[in-house]
Amino acid sequence: MEVRRQIDVSGIVQGVGFRPYVYRLATGRHLRGTIRNTSAGVTIEIQGPAETVQDFVEHLPAEAPPLARITSLAVQDVPCLAVQIGGDQDFRIVHSHEGEEVRTLISPDVAICPDCLREMFDRNDRRYRYPFINCTNCGPRFTIIRDIPYDRPSTSMAMFPMCPACLAEYENPLDRRFHAQPNACWKCGPRVELWDKSGKRIECRDPIVEAVSGLHAGLVVAVKGLGGFHLAVDATNPAAVALLRRRKRRVEKPFAVMVPDLQSAQEICEFDGADATAQTVLQSMQRPIVVLPKKTPGAIPDEVAPFNRYLGIFLPYTPLHYLLLAEGGFKALVMTSGNLSEEPIAIDNREAIHRLNGLADYFLVHNRDILLRCDDSVVRVAGGITRQLRRSRGFVPVPVFLKDDQPSVLAVGGELKNTICLTKGKHAFLSQHVGDLENVESYSFFHEAIRHLERILEIRPEIIAYDLHPDYFSTRWARQQSGVELVGVQHHHAHIASCMAENHLEGRVIGFALDGTGYGTDGNIWGGEVLIAGYEGFERAAHFEYVPMPGGAAAIREPWRMAVSYLAHHFGREFLKLDIPFVRQLNRPKVDLLLRMMEQGVNSPLTSSCGRLFDAVAALIGIRQEVNYEAQAAIELEMAIASSDEDTAYPMKLVPELVPEDDHWIVSTRPLFEALLDDLGRNLPVAAISRRFHNGLVEGFVELATLLRKKTARNRVCLSGGTFHNIYLSHRLEARLSEAGFEVFTQKEVPSGDGGLSLGQAVVAAAKVPRTT
């Protein structure tokens, strides 16, 4: 029996080789019908014997091309069409109508595919060693789009008319390059050049060979990639790494290294033998930087990631990266964002020469413009779970899929690790990593990211959501906008809502929001918060007791100040009599000044921050008195936990004291510090103290969650905030809460740090504004 079915497919199905794929699937089964692009995706009509049609429908999602992402697939029976009355004689790709509104999802930039890689290293291929080889399964997308619909004239490939050979591929539905918008070759496409530091082109036979000899000589080469420039040095050359650190003014923050293949990665980092997640993620087409434990002694000098047991590694993802690594025979290259500390990554050739002046010796550039900057993504893999630390290249602009339709909201994020978020329907589009909004370059990138996303996603926000901190650049910007509803969202509420949205939760949850800094509704600096929260609102159920931050921001840069603050808070000036190394090494005049500041309440804002508690402990036990990058003390405190340590149950002194007050709990850290000082007095190793500290927090939180469950009858716990980038703490807390019978939800797709804040702001604002429709 003949049947005819109409299949509406939505998701990322345009510009990714989906129509040719369906064409092959249909013709291979001798089915008749059509496929055409629609505003939502593609519509297929398929006719033939019932069994064969059924087989087609079943195979359709399973074998879709790698870049396709099907978000919904609706199948319905339609009347059969006989050939005599205009039915199809075969299967055809029907071209979309001119001017038809196209509103499909845009693919992210992805790594070169195995087919293109093979062709590039094939001497007989016409694209042998061509650094811009790509096809519908791979290459740039998001960073070369100027406007929609996504086709060549709206991309930075518009200036490269295709040669006849490329055009023939582009127009052939059976070719891997059918409608591959960045399709190009040696004859017609972009070219690589090597420039000196003044921006003068260096005459040479092969710019890649020249760049490699620079790297071999220990020099810094700026390399133009997919979403911006990298600064590259030979990672096995300590002097070259030190040179880059000096020039980049990056003292100790780890550098990421690019390795040629999985085998080289395995020589440098520890992979969990039982679990292949890290291998899979490393080789995935998104090619994020994967943070893994370093092998010791390793092939990589300490200068790459000093005081750090972990290393961020990634595989090459552009053809140019592969050519560079192969030509140079490098074991590993440091590939760090082409910028000064915390500024946005440089993307334009001339901009790079100007902004990276004094940083790079050579510039390996090309003439395919990057229209939108996009940093490398960073993930951490542990226990078979991948978590986003920085969600950017390879993932953006794939939306986070929400449970329910949302109004169009623009959420402008926080101050550090900023991202923005735009919602439409069930989609939440988070921007790439915008960075720290503390310098002029970041401001303009922030504007650029908003404008660009609004344009290519065709979103006109009705609501703008922002953080309550009055001094955040993003907040000030949001408050200047008119003609839209403005909604302020508390920082930690946004963290919990972000976790809820990602996990499709409704109602209210017990939310642990732990991080460094967030503006509280009482004007204090929050950061160790337990909320009973839903999208529309929250109650502050518990928090760490307030302590002063002597010197404000200076207390973030100098953890020893927080140690002094905690000791003075709990023990008064008596702590100065303690016979422990921390106190012996204190600079007394400085400490006296600090104590007076706190006693008089001068420049000493109150904080309940979990991050500052980590800082205080790290300083007190001698791990770090001053930091060179955000969260350094907390990171090093986590790493101090040696894996061989016996997992002693800490004396129950570490359980936080719970004081009922105004219907919420204050988590007192006094017993914790008492026990810790005892341990310091009997010279317990730092590794054991750190472990007991972590375990103590976990047990305190489990007890707190149990109390709140009794009080509210809620059993769902959400964990969010930058502190949960601490794998030891998050895994242990998750495990212990699960043992206690809680349903625990964490963030995987979206960072739990401030990079995921905008998602939470968007869903909270949407819930707070009454729907008019």
Ligand SMILES: [Zn+2]
């Ligand atoms: Zn390809």
Ligand SMILES: [Zn+2]
């Ligand atoms: Zn060509």
